[in-house]
Amino acid sequence: MIRAGGVKELFNYTIKRLLQLIPVLLGMTFLVFMLIRAIPGNPAQVILGQQATKEAVEALTIKLGLDQPWYTQYFSYLGGILKGDLGESMRTRLPVADEIWPYLAATLELALFAMIIAVVVGINAGIISAWFQNSWFDYSAMVLALIGVSMPIFWLGLMGQWAFAIELQWLPTTGRENVRDPVSAITNLYIIDTLIQGRFDQLWVVIKHLILPGLALATIPMAIIARMTRSSMLEVMRSDYIRTARAKGQKMFWVVYKHALKNAIIPVLTIIGLQIGLLLGGAILTETIFAWPGIGRYIYDAINFRDYPVIQSGILIVAFIFVMINLIVDLLYGLIDPRIKYD
C-alpha cells in the first residue's frame, strides 16, 4: 500500500509530530491553569455554598492547597500528570482520572454518531450538488446548508424535542437511555455495552436517544462539509482528466465517486478534522439541552463550581483528543494522495 521507504517516512513523521505535542500541551496546561485562577470566585466558597461560614471556607481553602503560591500549585499539578494523576475533584472528592471516563465516553459516542451523520450526509449532498450543478437539488441543498450553519443549536434542539418527541412521539427528549430500564454500563459506550450484553431492545433505545442530539450537533458540520465538498468537486470536475474519463465513456457515477472524489476529498478532510474539534465545543450546548451526561457539561459544571483540577484535566484531555485528530487527518492525506510528502 505504502512504498517501502514510505513506512519509515511515516513512522519518523509520526514520532516528530508526537514530540511536537509536548510543548503544545505543556503550554496549554499553563495557560488554562493561569486563566482559571484569574476568574474571581473562591472554589472553597463555591463548593460549600452560600450557607457556609467563614471558618469553613478558610479550612477548605487550606485543605485544597489554595493558600499555596501559584507555582507550587502548578508544579505539583504537573508532577501529578506525569505520574498519571489528574488530581482530585474538589467537589466530589473523587480522582478525576477515575471520574472522567463515563463523561468522556458519553461525549465520544455522541460526537462519533454526529460526525458519521455529518460526513455521510454532508459529503453525499455536496457531491450530488456538484454533479447536478444548478439543479433544484443543488439550490435547495445549499439553502438548507446555509440555514444549517446559522441555526443556534439550543433552538434547533428544543424544536427537535417539540416536533419529534412531544408532537410525533417518535423519539425521546433527553438522556442517553430509558431510565426505567437502564443499560448496565461496562465500557460506558452504550451502543457497545448493549451489544456485549445482547440487549438489542436496549440498542434501539440507545440509538433513538442519540438521534436528536446527534442531529443537533451534526447540523453545522454537515452544512460546512456539504458546501466544501461541492466547491471542491466543482473544481475537480472541470479538470482535464475528468473530461478524458467522461470522453472514454465511463459511467458518470464512477467518474464522480471514484476519479473526482479522490482528488476533491483532501480539503474536505481538513475541514472534517477541524469540525471534530468544534464539535467538542458545541457539545456543551447540546449536552445541556438534551441532558447528555458528557464531558462538555462536566467541564461546564466544573467551571461553575471553580473545580480547578477538573477544569484543568478536562480541557487537557479534550485538547489532547483534538491534536490527535489533527494528526490522524494529516496522516490520512498521504494515504489518499501519495504525492503528498511528509516532512
Next chain:
Amino acid sequence: MRKGKLWSFALIMLLVLSTALAACSGGDDKEGSGDKDKDAADQGGSENKTLVFGRGGDSTSLDPSRVTEGETFKVTVNLFETLLNFGEQDTTVQPGLAKEYDTSEDGLTYTFQLEEGVKFHDGTDFNAEAVVKNFERWANGDADTFPYYNSMFGGFKDDEDHVIESVKADGDSTVIITLKRPQAPFLKNLAMSMFAISSPEAFEKGDDEYERNPVGTGPFKFVEWKPNETITIEKNEEYWQEGLPKLDRVIFQAIPDNSARLNALLSGEIDLADGINPADGVKIEDHDALQLFERPSMNVGYLGLTVTREPFDKKEVRQAMNYAIDKQSIIDSFFEGRAEVAKNAMPSSISGYNDDVEAYAYDPEKAKELLKEAGLEDGFEMELWAMPVPRPYMPDGTKVAEAIQSNLADVGIKAKIVSYEWATYLDKASKGEADAFMLGWTGDNGDADNFLYVLLDEDNIGSNNYTYFKNDETHKLFLEAQTEVDEDKRIELYKQAQEILHEEAPWVPIAHSIPLLGGAKELTGFVPHPTGSDLLSNVEFK
C-alpha cells in the same frame, strides 16, 4: 491502483453504513411508538410503581451531613430519617425517629424516646448508641467536612461556642442531649435533612466511601448513581412505618435546562419536574395529562443596597429606592403573579413575621422628596447588579433588573445594569463591590434566625450579609432571640427587629415566590415541602 481499491472499499463501506443508519431511523418510528405504548401503559395503569423525578442538577454527595446544596437533600430525605421531622407542608417540629421528646425547664436538657425495632438498610439496629455515634462523628469533624453542623451548633467538640455539651444513651432507646446554653431553634435544627441518622457501621468505613454508599433508615434504599445522569433508589421492604412507601422505585434524573425538562414532562419521559418557569405554569394547568404543584413559599428575593457605598450610606436614599420600585408590577409581569409582594426580609409563613410593618408603597413622588432631603435632587448614577441565573426566588434576573432600571429612571436615578457569571457575582457582592445587587435566600429550617440573623446581622458581614448592614439594636435582638426559649418572647424580639430593618431599609424586599412543579395527572400523595426536599413515601400512581 491498490490504493484506489482501498478508497473505493472505504466508500462502499460508507454507503453501506449510511443505508444501515437510514434503515435504523426508518425502523425506529415503529420501534419508537411501540416503546411509547409500553411506557404509556407503564404510566397509565396502577401497574406503574416507578417515579421519574426530573430536576435541574445532580447531587454532589449522598451523605447529607457533608453538603449544603439542595439537590443532595432532595434524594437523601428519602433515604434517611432525622430524630425529628418537619410538618408535612410547614416547618413545625414533629416526631421522627424520636417518637417523643421532652425539653427541660431551663432549655438545656432534651430527652428523646426513640422508635424501637427500626433497622438500617444494612440490617444493623437503629438505637440510642447509633444516635450517639452520629453526633460524635459530627462533633469530631471539621468545618469543611460538616459545614452545617458547624453553622447550626456553633462549632465542634473543642470549640468554645459549641452549643452541645453531651449526647448520651440511656438504655437502648433513650437519648439525652445536654446543651451548654439554651438554643432556641435547637429542635428545628435537628429536623434538618443534614442531621439525618446514618448507620454507624457504614460510615465507619470512611467518609469518602460512605458518600457514595449511603445507609439510613428511610423509606427508600440506595441502588445506583450514574453521575450527572440518574440516581436510583428503591423501596425499603423492611420500612418500619406500615404500608409505606407506596412506590417501588424512584429515579432522579438531572435535566439542567428548564425548557428541556418541561419537554421531557410533556412527552411523558418523566413523571415529576421541578423548576418549572412561572411562564409555563398555565401551560401545565391546561394540559390534560398534567397537574401543577405549588411549593409553599419559604424564600425572599430582594435588591440589596450596600450601605458602605455612597449614596446608599444615607437612609433617605435607601428609603427612596424602596418607594421608587413598583414591586406589584414586577410580580405580575415576571412571576406571572405567583408570588407574594415582600415587605419584610422573611416570608409570612415563618413564625415571628411582623405583619404590622407597613410596606413602602410605590410612590415615585415620595422617592423624589427623599432624594431631595438627601441632597440628591438631581439624582445620581449607580450600578445595578442583575442575577445571571434563574433561582426559585427570581425567575429572570435580567428582566426584573430592566424593570427596576426604568422605575429608578422615573425618579432621576440612572442605573447601569451589570452582570457577572454566578460564582463571580456572589464573590464580588460578598466583598461589598456592588452598589445594589439582586439576590435571594431560601430558608433551611423555617426559623426567623435563619433569615434575619444570617442575612442582616453584623456577624455575617463577609458571608451572607452582602449589604454590610450593621445595627447595634438589631444585633442585640438577634442574639437575645437565639437563646430565648419562650416562643412568645422570641416572636416579640423578631417583630421589633423587623420594625428597625424596615426603617433602616438596607434592602428593597421584592418577592416571596411560589416555586412550581409539574407532574403527571395520575400522581397522588405528592406534597411539595417548603424546604425544597420532598418526602416521596406517600406518592403513588392512581
